[in-house]
Amino acid sequence: MAIASSVNSGKSVMGASELSKSRNFSIIQPERDASKSECQLESKENSIYKEDMCTGDYLKNYQVVKQIGSGGFGCVYLAYGLMDSKLVVTKFIKKSKVYNDSWISTDDGHRLPNEIYILIRIQHEHIVNMIDFYENDFYFQLVMEKHGFGMDLFEFIEKTNGVPEPLGANISKQLVEAVDYLHSHGILHRDIKDENVVLDDRFHAKLIDFGSATYLTDKPFKAFCGTFEYCSPEVLRGNPYRGPELEVWAIGVTIYVLVFGRNPFSGIEEILKNSLEFSDSASADLQYLLNGMMNRSVEDRFSLQDALQSKWLNQTVFLDNYDFYDICDLERSCVEFQNSRYILDEGPVISLATSTPYRKASDPAKKSLDHYSFDIPDGSVHFQASELVFNEISNNAD
Structure with a gap:
């Protein structure tokens, strides 16, 4: 992809330690298993199993629920926090799929995709908020707020x-x-x-x-x-x-x-x-x-x-003149996933909808x-x- 360089030649790039302070993020770098051969690592990198995406510290903090998007870089899952059961959206980015000109190197040598580097540095009421991010050997795991019901x-x-x-x-x-x-x-x-x-x-x-x-x-x-x-x-x-x-x-x-x-x-x-x-x-x-x-x-x-x-x-x-549910022909009583928390009962899920509950069925455009x-x-x-x-x-x- 022929695009210009991501950062001006004179731009100061923050180090990983500075990045973590700017928005209270913790940069957790993966620990490689020395017992694995390069062949084994390459084999794992080529796999697309969910376990490969979720391994590492992400799995200690979040549990994925359902895939809601996919693309050339990876995929997007609805997930919830293990500590608070709060619903979030996690974007898994496969490192090998990130374009060469879409990386930024921090002062301490840590390489981040433009997307993560930018989301760490910005905060605005009309821009999605990245709550945290993790990484393992092959994926970055971006944890973002779940806005409304998506x-x-x-x-x-x-x-x-x-x-x-x-x-x-x-x-x-x-x-x-x-x-x-x-x-x-x-x-x-x-x-x-x-x-x-x-x-x-x-x-x-x-x-x-x-x-x-x-x-x-x-x-x-x-x-x-x-x-x-x-x-x-x-x-x-x-x-x-x-x-x-x-x-x-x-x-x-x-x-x-x-x-x-x-x-x-x-x-x-x-x-x-x-x-x-x-x-x-x-x-x-x-x-x-x-x-x-x-x-x-x-x-x-x-x-x-x-x-x-x-x-x-x-x-x-x-805005009081407009009712979102009437305008969209939504059944208000069926919007179970409008709630921000994952409903648990000794572990199993009681109820979680992950698609919009329309009154009228219609084919996607x-x-x-x-x-x-x-x-x-x-x-x-x-x-x-x-x-x-x-x-x-x-x-x-x-």
């Missing part, structure tokens, strides 16, 4: 088919604030889309999945890592880009989909050529914001600060080309599939 914006939009503008503005502003915070710390998320935003039943949004995240550098990026429906036209044409202007476009697409329940463009050709179309009911303030965020001229495109100062994002919203790698015919841009996809489990995954 519904992402894709699923939310699928059930609502678009939301009223005031509610859309409330959710959208949270996303803009989260990404603005990242940019202020020199960080690019690089995979902004509806599937990477999760909601709770109070419409509190959080940005997730930092598997593609990296640091801004003086050098422009030459490749796009994300989902093509959220890619800006200049990047589709193969032009180098800094990053923030692409993420403004991606947020604009997300807002459009959230409010209107459909993508603004149906393919690459439309992204490159077509103007935005709005329904007759769309407010002038919303049209002004989206036309600014999705301006094809990079020089004239809104910045995130422009967006945050817009009338549409700052409109008065009365088709996701077109979201999770595939492909090249534009001229070879100018390569699209990298997302490392981990929540709510969509691979048929080949364990």
Whole structure:
């Protein structure tokens, strides 16, 4: 994957001891079994058994419950703490699958993937919180908070088919604030889309999945890592880009989909050529914001600060007017897993639901080309599939 270096040449990289102090994390390095031959270790590394992922100090503190996602880097499990039974989400990242340019070396020589290094250093009310992380010989084990019952914006939009503008503005502003915070710390998320935003039943949004995240550098990026429906036209044409202007476009697409329940463009050709179309009911303030965020001229495109100062994002919203369960057609009494703790009775599980209890059954929406790698015919841009996809489990995954 051809991307720029993750850290500026002059950036000071924290040592492992500093990392542990910054957010009360403990870096626990694995102890290798000297009795095992390299052949045995290689054999174990190639395995994908759950036991291999969970071994080490992680297993002393958490118990996995059910797989809820998978991808090229590893997989995601619902889990709970052995001490407090609190439900968490654990992302298992296979070390051998992390790209060479997606590592950061700390001052004391400890190597961490960008995702872990970045999540340790940031904290924001609209960004998923990493509670702790561990590692064994072959996996990093990222323990993250479980936000609500895990519904992402894709699923939310699928059930609502678009939301009223005031509610859309409330959710959208949270996303803009989260990404603005990242940019202020020199960080690019690089995979902004509806599937990477999760909601709770109070419409509190959080940005997730930092598997593609990296640091801004003086050098422009030459490749796009994300989902093509959220890619800006200049990047589709193969032009180098800094990053923030692409993420403004991606947020604009997300807002459009959230409010209107459909993508603004149906393919690459439309992204490159077509103007935005709005329904007759769309407010002038919303049209002004989206036309600014999705301006094809990079020089004239809104910045995130422009967006945050817009009338549409700052409109008065009365959240009491909106009931999450009615909007999503959810059966409130069946949401057993809304509770944050794992229910135990002398060890066995009494009750734990791990899928959303809809009143109406419906087939999952088709996701077109979201999770595939492909090249534009001229070879100018390569699209990298997302490392981990929540709510969509691979048929080949364990």
